[in-house]
Amino acid sequence: MRRFFRERREKREIAQAVGREGKRRIFSWIHVFRGEAEALIPNDETKLAADIAKGCFSCVGQSHSYNGVQIVPGINAMMMPEGGFKNLSYDPATGIATVGASISVRTCKEFLLTHDRRLLNSGNFMAQTVVGALMTGTHGFGERAVMADAIHALTFLDGNGQRVRLQRGDADFPYVALSFGTIAPIIEIEIETVPTEAFISNSHINRLSKLRELQQGTIASNWCVLPYSDPEDPMMMLHALAHCAVAQRVPEKKSGGGIFAPIARWVIGNYQTLDRFLPMLRRPMQRVLDRLNVKQHTQIQTDPRDLDYLYDPKPGLASERAPDILHGMFSTTYTGYNLAFFVPLEKGPAVVKFIMREADDLRDLGFFLKGIISVREITGTSDVKFAANHREPMAAIDLFADPRDYAWLERLQRLVLQYEPATRPHFGKSALMPEFRSSLGQDNLDRLMNIHRQHYPKANLMFSERVRAFLDVGKPLPGEAAADARLA
Known part of the structure; x- marks a missing residue:
């Protein structure tokens, strides 16, 4: 009984913290992964660029709901779903929708229905952001099942707060279009759509x-x-x-x-x-x-x-x-x-x-x-x-x-x-385990990390210990238990 009321209280506290900057407890969807971080809410591009300049940061909302690949304790957390990147538009001439980083899958789908359009494919968890679903490999089934396969172009801010736009055909695009939190913060996506169909x-x-x-x-x-x-x-x-x-x-x-x-x-x-x-x-x-x-x-x-x-x-x-x-x-x-x-x-x-x-x-x-x-x-x-x-x-x-x-x-x-x-x-x-490296291709992973370093030479963009261990890119970050205990 005590556990039930404790869980209810924790969920209420989390809900009350949404939309508020400052020290916050950040959780993955069912609280398996968690950490305390300084929450920053990027209301616009200028604010996001200023927050990037403050030091090490990660972006919450780019990951899927379960494993918390962007739960990085002890550093600035850009709360992208709570931010102001809510631009959402559709070009009938090309069938391309432009979707901001704060837009959820549900909001995007409801908007597209007003134009009798739909996404090529999608998972069923409607609360995650579209950008988060795309970046971490969310999928439906059938042809072009992986949502990221529908990306036409994406725009992110580099370590200096400058815009970078990559589109299909650019040499770096195939590596960045599904980059599981190592390329961030993405502020908008241009994505293909198709007509509604029975x-x-x-x-x-x-x-x-x-x-x-x-x-x-x-x-x-x-x-x-x-x-x-x-x-x-x-x-x-x-x-x-x-x-x-x-x-x-x-x-x-x-x-x-x-x-x-x-x-x-x-x-x-x-x-x-x-x-x-x-x-x-x-x-x-x-x-x-x-x-x-x-x-x-x-x-x-x-x-x-x-x-x-x-x-x-x-x-x-x-x-x-x-x-x-x-x-x-x-x-x-x-x-x-x-x-x-x-x-x-x-x-x-x-x-x-x-x-x-x-x-x-x-x-x-x-x-x-x-x-x-x-x-x-x-x-x-x-x-x-x-x-x-x-x-x-x-x-x-x-x-x-x-x-x-x-x-x-x-x-x-x-x-x-x-x-x-x-x-x-x-x-x-x-x-995420090192055994996956061979099937993904070590050359592909090396290329991704080179792109990462190109845009973040100051190493101010951080990703979680699970991703760091998977990529074999260094020891635990300050704020991680192993580093705090001087085990690393």
Whole structure:
């Protein structure tokens, strides 16, 4: 009970501090990473340039919501989402939108809908800034899934507070367009958009062995498995999109399920609640669903004005209404820690089965994966050097656990890295480890750091200890525990 009220008080204090400069406690989304820093709010470009001149700084808001790659204790923190970079415009002649660094994904999407336009792709966490989503590799699924692949140009301030604009075609652009916090502060992005569009969405409950068969004729796929179902052929929920070739609305279709469908639907519909409050029942619940062996297919036409890109038949956000029984399984759980990484596309099913076996073997130690193992298929390739699919199509694997168990997810990631050296990081949600350097290319990382030093020769732009260790660029910063304790 005391813990509950303490957490409520901490969250209230954080909320009250938003918009206020001075010493503040800064957290990643679910408070796994944290640190105390001097918060600076850049109301405009002049103020930001003056703050840069004060000394070492980092930019909060460029990172994804989970791993806090820009949580750097003890130095000035530019609170970009709270700043005044709220410029947002659209050029109908080019289809390019210009988005300021203080604009959230949701605000951007709502604005584009007024022009009947949408982003090429997006993750589902709507509160992060567009710049933060782009810089750390946030993605959807399908063609051009990594959001940074849509960047046309970006503008940032260098260490002297001077504007620098890079656009597609410039030699440095492919390294900077997804630079996980090492190139900052970005003040605006120019990004490609596309017309709003309806799709045919096919959702299946079936077995993983049927994946490729059920994907026939579709253009993009997102699927997940229950980690404690049959390890040889796990229970799968598949969500696949196809082009909608007709102007009128296609009626919803449902088939399959059998006599146990109502039971399975009830369990799936209440799964997140049961999973949250009764974690020890995760495995038996999934075993029951596995034994029911329900197979079901639902086909709907998505609404072109869908905001969260979960591809449902209604506009707006799915979180604002009761979830669809299948699509709800793909929603982010706000009670878990999320870790993600990328493996070659065709190895996705094998890696998932490997993770299932390793996770199940840890249950006697009290560890259980939370909910699902989710996979978004990223087809095609990107010229952005640090995009997941720079070299080949990839599968983005998302693992969930209770926040106190996040270290177990890092262990599972390390095991995958041991057997699949082509694994690449999601800079917002992976545990950044030196083992990733080979798949990213040491020459690419060296080039990025050369660009960094070119624009910040005074070394006044700082990035977190996790990024510094990953890049092998020096000892802990003052304000980090190791440095304070004189261990480094």
